[in-house]
Amino acid sequence: MIFMSDVANKILFIVIDGASDRPVGGKTPLAHASKPNLDALAFGGINGIMDTIAPGIRPGSDTSHLALLGYDPYKYYTGRGPFEAAGVGIDVKGGDIAFRVNFATVENGVVTDRRAGRIADTDSLASAINERVKVPGVEVIFKRSTGHRAALVLRGKGLSPAITDTDPKKEGLPIKECHAVIDTPEAKRTAEAVNSVSRQVLAVLDGQPVNRERREKGLPPGNAILIRGGGEVPHIPSFEQRYGMKGAVVAAAGLIIGIGKMCGLEYLPVAGEDSVDPPRRVRAKVRRAIEALQTYDFVLLNVKGADEAGHDGDFDRKTRFLEDMDDAFRPLKDLKETLIIVTVDHSTPVSIKDHSADPVPVLIHGPGVRTDRVDHYNELIAHQGGLCRIRGMDIMPIALDLINRTKKFGA
Amino acid sequence: MIFMSDVANKILFIVIDGASDRPVGGKTPLAHASKPNLDALAFGGINGIMDTIAPGIRPGSDTSHLALLGYDPYKYYTGRGPFEAAGVGIDVKGGDIAFRVNFATVENGVVTDRRAGRIADTDSLASAINERVKVPGVEVIFKRSTGHRAALVLRGKGLSPAITDTDPKKEGLPIKECHAVIDTPEAKRTAEAVNSVSRQVLAVLDGQPVNRERREKGLPPGNAILIRGGGEVPHIPSFEQRYGMKGAVVAAAGLIIGIGKMCGLEYLPVAGEDSVDPPRRVRAKVRRAIEALQTYDFVLLNVKGADEAGHDGDFDRKTRFLEDMDDAFRPLKDLKETLIIVTVDHSTPVSIKDHSADPVPVLIHGPGVRTDRVDHYNELIAHQGGLCRIRGMDIMPIALDLINRTKKFGA
Numbered sequence: 001m002i003f004m005s006d007v008a009n010k011i012l013f014i015v016i017d018g019a020s021d022r023p024v025g026g027k028t029p030l031a032h033a034s035k036p037n038l039d040a041l042a043f044g045g046i047n048g049i050m051d052t053i054a055p056g057i058r059p060g061s062d063t064s065h066l067a068l069l070g071y072d073p074y075k076y077y078t079g080r081g082p083f084e085a086a087g088v089g090i091d092v093k094g095g096d097i098a099f100r101v102n103f104a105t106v107e108n109g110v111v112t113d114r115r116a117g118r119i120a121d122t123d124s125l126a127s128a129i130n131e132r133v134k135v136p137g138v139e140v141i142f143k144r145s146t147g148h149r150a151a152l153v154l155r156g157k158g159l160s161p162a163i164t165d166t167d168p169k170k171e172g173l174p175i176k177e178c179h180a181v182i183d184t185p186e187a188k189r190t191a192e193a194v195n196s197v198s199r200q201v202l203a204v205l206d207g208q209p210v211n212r213e214r215r216e217k218g219l220p221p222g223n224a225i226l227i228r229g230g231g232e233v234p235h236i237p238s239f240e241q242r243y244g245m246k247g248a249v250v251a252a253a254g255l256i257i258g259i260g261k262m263c264g265l266e267y268l269p270v271a272g273e274d275s276v277d278p279p280r281r282v283r284a285k286v287r288r289a290i291e292a293l294q295t296y297d298f299v300l301l302n303v304k305g306a307d308e309a310g311h312d313g314d315f316d317r318k319t320r321f322l323e324d325m326d327d328a329f330r331p332l333k334d335l336k337e338t339l340i341i342v343t344v345d346h347s348t349p350v351s352i353k354d355h356s357a358d359p360v361p362v363l364i365h366g367p368g369v370r371t372d373r374v375d376h377y378n379e380l381i382a383h384q385g386g387l388c389r390i391r392g393m394d395i396m397p398i399a400l401d402l403i404n405r406t407k408k409f410g411a
Numbered sequence: 412m413i414f415m416s417d418v419a420n421k422i423l424f425i426v427i428d429g430a431s432d433r434p435v436g437g438k439t440p441l442a443h444a445s446k447p448n449l450d451a452l453a454f455g456g457i458n459g460i461m462d463t464i465a466p467g468i469r470p471g472s473d474t475s476h477l478a479l480l481g482y483d484p485y486k487y488y489t490g491r492g493p494f495e496a497a498g499v500g501i502d503v504k505g506g507d508i509a510f511r512v513n514f515a516t517v518e519n520g521v522v523t524d525r526r527a528g529r530i531a532d533t534d535s536l537a538s539a540i541n542e543r544v545k546v547p548g549v550e551v552i553f554k555r556s557t558g559h560r561a562a563l564v565l566r567g568k569g570l571s572p573a574i575t576d577t578d579p580k581k582e583g584l585p586i587k588e589c590h591a592v593i594d595t596p597e598a599k600r601t602a603e604a605v606n607s608v609s610r611q612v613l614a615v616l617d618g619q620p621v622n623r624e625r626r627e628k629g630l631p632p633g634n635a636i637l638i639r640g641g642g643e644v645p646h647i648p649s650f651e652q653r654y655g656m657k658g659a660v661v662a663a664a665g666l667i668i669g670i671g672k673m674c675g676l677e678y679l680p681v682a683g684e685d686s687v688d689p690p691r692r693v694r695a696k697v698r699r700a701i702e703a704l705q706t707y708d709f710v711l712l713n714v715k716g717a718d719e720a721g722h723d724g725d726f727d728r729k730t731r732f733l734e735d736m737d738d739a740f741r742p743l744k745d746l747k748e749t750l751i752i753v754t755v756d757h758s759t760p761v762s763i764k765d766h767s768a769d770p771v772p773v774l775i776h777g778p779g780v781r782t783d784r785v786d787h788y789n790e791l792i793a794h795q796g797g798l799c800r801i802r803g804m805d806i807m808p809i810a811l812d813l814i815n816r817t818k819k820f821g822a
Binding site: 007368369370371372384385386387388389390391394396397398399400401402404406407408409410411 | 433434437439460464465466467468469470471472473474475484488491494495666760762763765766767768769790791794795799800
């Protein structure tokens with residue numbers, strides 16, 4: 001007798017950013033933390049380890065999230081620029097040429113500070129650029145990010161990413177001219193557009209009130225921009241086209257939100273986001289994600305705090321975050337007809353304070369999964385589970401099959 | 412001291428079609444069935460799970476058998492038509508254009524029944540088509556299958572599969588004209604041949620005695636054919652060319668026999684085959700396969716009943732079939748110098764009554780294999796074995812290496 005509750009039709013895909021680790025004294029934060037709710041999901045689910053890109057490939061959060069969503073990063077990851085631009089909230093479109101940007105200080109024709117004294121109050125500067133910098137036939141979209149960082153998008157027909165950066169990489173040198181690296185009209189036109197933006201920005205920013213004030217205080221003005229990491233925004237088939245499911249993303253980090261949007265996931269904000277994810281915020285995000293399952297077939301929930309603690313090399317804070325987060329996961333056990341995936345986009349070992357390629361744990365919980373003997377969720381024992389070792393690009397096909405949305409190949 | 416019996420030189424490759432499952436109340440038919448003989452092979456062998464195509468790809472029996480035999484289905488699987496045609500027993504040749512066919516009823520120029528009232532007595536209709544339908548320069552081969560189904564092959568130089576179906580998909584519409592989908596002489600010529608066959612069949616079948624009788628009984632006549640799923644029969648390098656081994660296939664299902672033949676395996680019939688595989692037939696097939704190992708280096712044995720029970724959603728029948736089958740496997744333990752592979756082509760969970768992409772269990776038993784701690788043959792624990800998780804395309808290379816037929820890559 002098969003009941004409807006024996007078949008899942010929705011997917012809650014939880015990514016605990018940077019949660020897995022390398023052991024320190026035999027322990028990892030995930031293995032050390034008390035986390036009864038995650039452990040119960042591991043016990044009732046199928047477990048394994050996963051190379052989000054491939055063995056030994058150290059993933060970024062951008063490339064790994066692409067892979068986890070089933071988009072081959074070797075095909076769709078076209079450089080930092082497009083993903084930074086999406087991450088700061090520019091609604092990028094396939095074909096846009098996007099760049100990472102620094103505000104910088106130029107005096108007497110040379111760059112004297114590549115970060116303009118780590119300037120932070122760049123709102124008015126960004127507005128001035130958007131209002132006054134014009135390139136015929138090209139839409140110029142500029143958006144500030146945190147600190148001295150920003151993103152630039154050139155939108156229009158006949159543009160190419162085959163161009164060089166303007167960042168001289170060292171102080172004491174002038175801003176570089178942007179050049180085409182292939183001999184096509186598109187590349188030349190794009191290089192000219194970048195050089196035009198670069199020159200106009202100098203003229204527009206130098207006299208801005210913010211910069212006059214900074215000069216009066218003896219601070220380096222943000223009167224120039226350095227443009228780098230150009231790439232073409234990929235034409236990504238939308239999640240709904242690809243999987244026939246309506247999807248949403250609940251996340252705090254701009255990069256994850258940007259990738260979600262690029263893949264056609266609806267972004268569902270949670271009040272007062274930031275990237276540190278204090279316990280209250282995690283609880284709010286979990287509630288939002290569960291609520292969204294009423295409306296969406298697929299919800300990606302990214303939780304960020306463990307990654308931050310890993311980057312800071314703080315074992316205890318990482319452990320504490322995971323314990324608080326686990327408490328916020330308590331409602332998951334009551335979800336019906338839902339396949340719950342819990343995984344990690346990359347390890348962020350406290351011992352190296354950066355991402356590593358160590359495989360991440362992955363569990364799938366829900367009707368129809370082949371439960372195994374793994375009863376704790378951590379990177380040290382997950383390999384004993386029924387999934388063995390898979391890749392990031394495998395998880396969406398596996399999940400789609402478990403909710404019976406795959407088509408037969410052959411007869 | 413190494414004895415000759417410590418080295419295998421033959422392979423018995425057993426595929427228990429559709430045997431693996433998803434747990435229902437924590438159990439699967441394979442895990443629930445009493446099957447001492449398979450469990451003994453698991454205990455004495457090396458075990459693992461296997462994605463016959465790739466993780467999350469839901470396999471057909473055709474695509475999975477290609478992969479199990481070491482033929483990449485993404486390269487050699489050219490559509491339903493060629494494999495159906497081979498499956499009904501047409502000796503297809505590389506380059507043939509093959510189609511799936513329905514007998515249908517056409518009255519006053521429109522299709523009034525796409526299955527001709529599920530007509531079954533189509534022998535005389537098929538004979539009439541083969542005798543009387545002629546296309547200059549093209550050999551027309553027609554063969555009935557079960558019920559209203561049949562297969563059509565066009566053989567000749569200068570044909571192309573780049574053409575459309577004639578099946579209108581709905582009743583109340585006329586049979587569609589076949590069109591070339593690319594602008595080549597080959598595609599146009601093939602479309603013309605299909606249209607010519609389609610028209611001639613109408614003229615040939617309408618007055619057949621079978622159809623006159625059906626009309627008298629008020630049944631819809633099988634006076635037309637709907638042609639679809641056209642594909643070019645792939646040029647498949649033969650098993651012997653590829654592996655230097657003489658191979659045979661023992662199977663009941665036409666599709667499997669067809670694939671075996673396409674790959675150059677000798678088909679060894681067992682009296683009175685059908686796809687339901689009652690216990691007596693399974694025992695006869697096992698005997699035939701073991702006997703064939705005297706003559707052939709490689710024998711593929713496909714056992715079908717578990718898949719049928721899975722498609723019917725019948726947990727108990729699936730379990731019972733597996734128990735009966737296991738009893739038929741008793742002689743396997745006496746095989747000498749033989750590598751025994753026992754696997755499954757795809758899961759057919761009783762909960763979904765169709766194939767799924769859940770990995771299948773695989774065991775390899777014979778001299779030289781690294782035995783592991785797995786002591787039961789089922790999809791819930793096989794992952795604990797020494798093979799971990801492999802793919803269908805891996806199994807032939809692994810088996811060939813174990814019988815020392817692989818060549819060193821490098822020095």
